[in-house]
Amino acid sequence: MNxxxxxxxxxxxxxxxxxxxxxxRNIDELENxxxxxLESKDFKSEYARLLDNYVGRPTPLTFARNLSAKYxxxxxxxxxxxxxxxxxxxxxxIGQILLAKHLGKKRIIAExxxxxxxxxxxxxxxxxxxxxxxxxxALDIERxxxxxARMQMLGATVIPSTSGNQTLKDxxxxxxxxxxxxxxxxxxxxxxxxxxxxPDMVSRLQSIISEEIKEQLAKEQGRxxxxxxxxxxxxxxxxxxxxxxxxxxxxxxLIAVEAAGKGIDTSETAATITIGTxxxxxxSKTLLMQDDDGQIIEPYSISAGLDYPGVGPIHAHLAKxxxxxxxxxxxxxxxIAAKVLAINEGIIPxxxxxxxxxxxxxxxxxxxxxxxxxxxxxxxxxxxxxxNHF
Amino acid sequence: xxxxxxxxxMNRIDHLFQNKKQNILSIYFPAGYPNxxxxxxxxxxxQNSGVDMVEIGIPFSDPLADGSAIQAAAKQALDNGxxxxxxxxxxxxxxxTVSMPLILMGYWNTIYNYGVENFLKDCGKxxxxxxxxxxxxxxxxxxxxxxxxxxxxxxxxxxxCPETExxxxxxxxxxxxxxxxxxxxxxxxGGSIKxxxxxxxxxxxxxxxxxxxxxxxxxxxxASFEYTCQYANxxxxxxxxxxxxxxxxxxxxxxxxx
Numbered sequence: 001m002n003x004x005x006x007x008x009x010x011x012x013x014x015x016x017x018x019x020x021x022x023x024x025r026n027i028d029e030l031e032n033x034x035x036x037x038l039e040s041k042d043f044k045s046e047y048a049r050l051l052d053n054y055v056g057r058p059t060p061l062t063f064a065r066n067l068s069a070k071y072x073x074x075x076x077x078x079x080x081x082x083x084x085x086x087x088x089x090x091x092x093x094i095g096q097i098l099l100a101k102h103l104g105k106k107r108i109i110a111e112x113x114x115x116x117x118x119x120x121x122x123x124x125x126x127x128x129x130x131x132x133x134x135x136x137x138a139l140d141i142e143r144x145x146x147x148x149a150r151m152q153m154l155g156a157t158v159i160p161s162t163s164g165n166q167t168l169k170d171x172x173x174x175x176x177x178x179x180x181x182x183x184x185x186x187x188x189x190x191x192x193x194x195x196x197x198x199p200d201m202v203s204r205l206q207s208i209i210s211e212e213i214k215e216q217l218a219k220e221q222g223r224x225x226x227x228x229x230x231x232x233x234x235x236x237x238x239x240x241x242x243x244x245x246x247x248x249x250x251x252x253x254l255i256a257v258e259a260a261g262k263g264i265d266t267s268e269t270a271a272t273i274t275i276g277t278x279x280x281x282x283x284s285k286t287l288l289m290q291d292d293d294g295q296i297i298e299p300y301s302i303s304a305g306l307d308y309p310g311v312g313p314i315h316a317h318l319a320k321x322x323x324x325x326x327x328x329x330x331x332x333x334x335x336i337a338a339k340v341l342a343i344n345e346g347i348i349p350x351x352x353x354x355x356x357x358x359x360x361x362x363x364x365x366x367x368x369x370x371x372x373x374x375x376x377x378x379x380x381x382x383x384x385x386x387x388n389h390f
Numbered sequence: 391x392x393x394x395x396x397x398x399x400m401n402r403i404d405h406l407f408q409n410k411k412q413n414i415l416s417i418y419f420p421a422g423y424p425n426x427x428x429x430x431x432x433x434x435x436x437q438n439s440g441v442d443m444v445e446i447g448i449p450f451s452d453p454l455a456d457g458s459a460i461q462a463a464a465k466q467a468l469d470n471g472x473x474x475x476x477x478x479x480x481x482x483x484x485x486x487t488v489s490m491p492l493i494l495m496g497y498w499n500t501i502y503n504y505g506v507e508n509f510l511k512d513c514g515k516x517x518x519x520x521x522x523x524x525x526x527x528x529x530x531x532x533x534x535x536x537x538x539x540x541x542x543x544x545x546x547x548x549x550x551c552p553e554t555e556x557x558x559x560x561x562x563x564x565x566x567x568x569x570x571x572x573x574x575x576x577x578x579x580g581g582s583i584k585x586x587x588x589x590x591x592x593x594x595x596x597x598x599x600x601x602x603x604x605x606x607x608x609x610x611x612x613a614s615f616e617y618t619c620q621y622a623n624x625x626x627x628x629x630x631x632x633x634x635x636x637x638x639x640x641x642x643x644x645x646x647x648x
Contacts, residue, residue: 018498020455020524021562022573025553163461164451176454181577183553280499280525281452293473294503295451 001321003247003314009196010285011317017195019283022180026187029103031197037102038095038204050094051208054127055084057091061216061372066344073365076226077347078213078374080238087350087377088206088238089120089190095205096188097124105186107131111175113140113168114304115147116377117190122156132156133185135174137167140304147381165298169309172282191235192312195283199240199312206241213372214245221370228253228365231374232355233326234270234306236315238376243324253325255363256315257355259301260328270299271328272311273319281310287319302331302385303351305377329358335389337361338379350377351385402491402519403545403568406442407602407623414624415440415615415648416604417631418495420447420463421480422472424635429480432635433488439644441490445522445626446481448474448496455524457580459629474504478512485517491568493547495522506535510542520545520568528565539567552576552592569602572622574609580629581608583617593621612647 009015009031017027037043051057059082064075080088100108108125110132112118118134125132134151138160141148151158159178164170172194179187192199192206214224229246231239233256246252261269269275276287281296288310289297301307318324329337338354341347349357353376365371379386406414417436421429429446436444449464449472456464474496484492494513501509501523513521521544531539531546539546545567550559553576563570574583575592583589596603597620605618606626618625627647634643 016527016530018525018527018530021549021554022455022524022551022576024558025555163458164465169452173452173454177457177578180455183576277503279503280497282454283525288499290499290503292503293475294500295468296499 014313014316081378093120100186107185111171122151122154135171139166191237203240207244209241210245226370236312258328259306261300268300270301270307273326286313305352333358348379416443416626418445418628422467426470445493450497457578481516493520514542
């Protein structure tokens with residue numbers, strides 16, 4: 001089975017570039033350049049240097065002693081929460097900003113939901129002295145004031161998206177419209193979504209997560225491959241990065257956890273793969289949440305980083321082929337898992353990451369198995385939600 | 391194969407461009423707007439006002455190539471209860487009163503969700519002449535859907551824009567059906583025509599195109615209509631007409647622009 005992207009930008013039947021002609025030239029420019037740039041010596045050394053001395057990589061692979069005892073197995077945590085700006089998002093923004101620089105772009109456009117990708121983009125724009133425009137749903141701006149302030153302090157302009165439901169989906173629409181109106185800008189997308197080549201480009205940039213896991217596990221356990229990798233999925237960038245180097249390693253079980261919200265049998269959910277159907281969103285053929293008229297449904301999750309109505313086409317393909325098992329965790333499951341991690345390991349995870357941790361309660365492990373859970377981000381941004389619940 | 395009587399021997403779009411070379415006025419509005427059952431009355435009003443062609447928008451929750459005015463109108467139509475199935479129901483007898491070419495403009499997700507062949511069949515049945523689907527790439531159309539479009543007599547109208555490179559433009563010219571939709575500037579719908587050097591160069595470039603063509607995006611009054619008509623066979627007005635519909639001045643708006 002081939003899980004990789006093909007030359008036309010498809011993962012099996014999913015992916016592609018379903019874009020208006022208005023974006024054709026931009027997408028062609030990127031598609032023609034991205035692999036050469038990503039594989040060039042200059043890019044690789046600059047990317048590695050920044051990940052090392054600016055982002056703070058490699059991030060630790062922490063053996064979770066108490067959690068392991070609780071679940072009677074060997075659990076490791078991949079600590080993306082310890083990255084600069086608090087999540088895995090910056091692995092991608094560092095890479096894309098270098099790409100934008102290689103292409104000679106001066107103005108950067110990004111979309112953001114909770115503000116994590118917006119902050120990571122504003123950060124690298126400040127570092128490279130580039131103009132930064134972040135589109136954010138008007139409703140999200142109200143809900144995520146601290147991240148708005150961070151972006152502004154970093155010098156970014158935050159533009160409220162007032163169309164549609166005023167959340168991530170609409171911010172993405174507005175970012176794409178901005179790109180149409182300003183074709184010489186660079187669109188710095190935040191997940192493995194959007195038209196080809198974005199899903200592949202972002203997967204590659206996040207693949208540092210699984211690259212490091214292999215090296216770190218070899219030192220810890222004398223073998224590169226764990227028995228199981230667990231990550232949360234919204235658009236799916238941290239999961240894509242965490243699975244990347246294990247996809248062809250058959251003995252590694254890959255588990256992705258979607259946000260069930262209040263339950264997959266309710267209308268308030270974001271479990272795209274569990275309940276979605278094939279369609280087109282933001283330039284990509286993938287699974288998405290839509291009604292019987294083909295209108296895209298606004299998702300719901302307690303975690304702002306997981307409430308996207310689509311999912312990266314790589315995940316649609318990994319689900320369809322059965323290579324990755326997609327399960328879901330409710331708001332309640334995630335809150336409990338966050339508390340369990342905090343009390344047992346002294347780590348407060350982001351609500352997104354708490355969904356991955358919630359999988360531990362739903363699974364059976366053997367004592368000598370090695371399980372890696374991706375802690376994609378830290379919980380500082382979610383303290384208000386946690387305070388309201390505990 | 392027998393040609394069924396439902397389909398015209400000549401597509402109405404071809405007929406229009408054969409008989410009229412200049413100042414063709416095409417109007418866009420979303421189905422089910424401003425009220426759910428306004429679709430056909432709007433079409434009759436436009437025909438009676440002397441409009442040459444109409445693009446009926448299929449309302450979509452996430453219209454990427456459209457500006458805020460059209461998205462808001464589409465949202466209102468959806469809130470009114472507009473659905474694609476209902477649109478075909480509304481258009482069932484439209485050919486009894488409306489003879490001008492009719493185009494459906496929509497996004498690929500809605501059409502794919504409906505079932506592409508079903509959709510084309512229903513278009514053929516009610517007398518639709520062409521489709522404008524901004525996010526259906528030409529390559530995908532040619533690979534998978536060209537034969538089905540032809541089978542039901544539906545044209546696939548392509549868009550080109552100022553950023554379109556020459557080699558791509560030639561490909562679009564040779565592949566479009568009916569006419570080429572020339573986007574006036576690098577923007578979504580609902581802007582205005584800015585007369586500057588770059589714009590002028592683009593318009594001079596498209597004036598050379600021999601394939602029937604219409605200019606759209608940003609045409610909002612008589613002046614911009616007349617200006618763009620110098621460079622193509624006519625122009626398309628969308629957002630400005632939607633605003634006129636809102637104010638209940640649709641007829642006088644058309645009279646003013648023509």
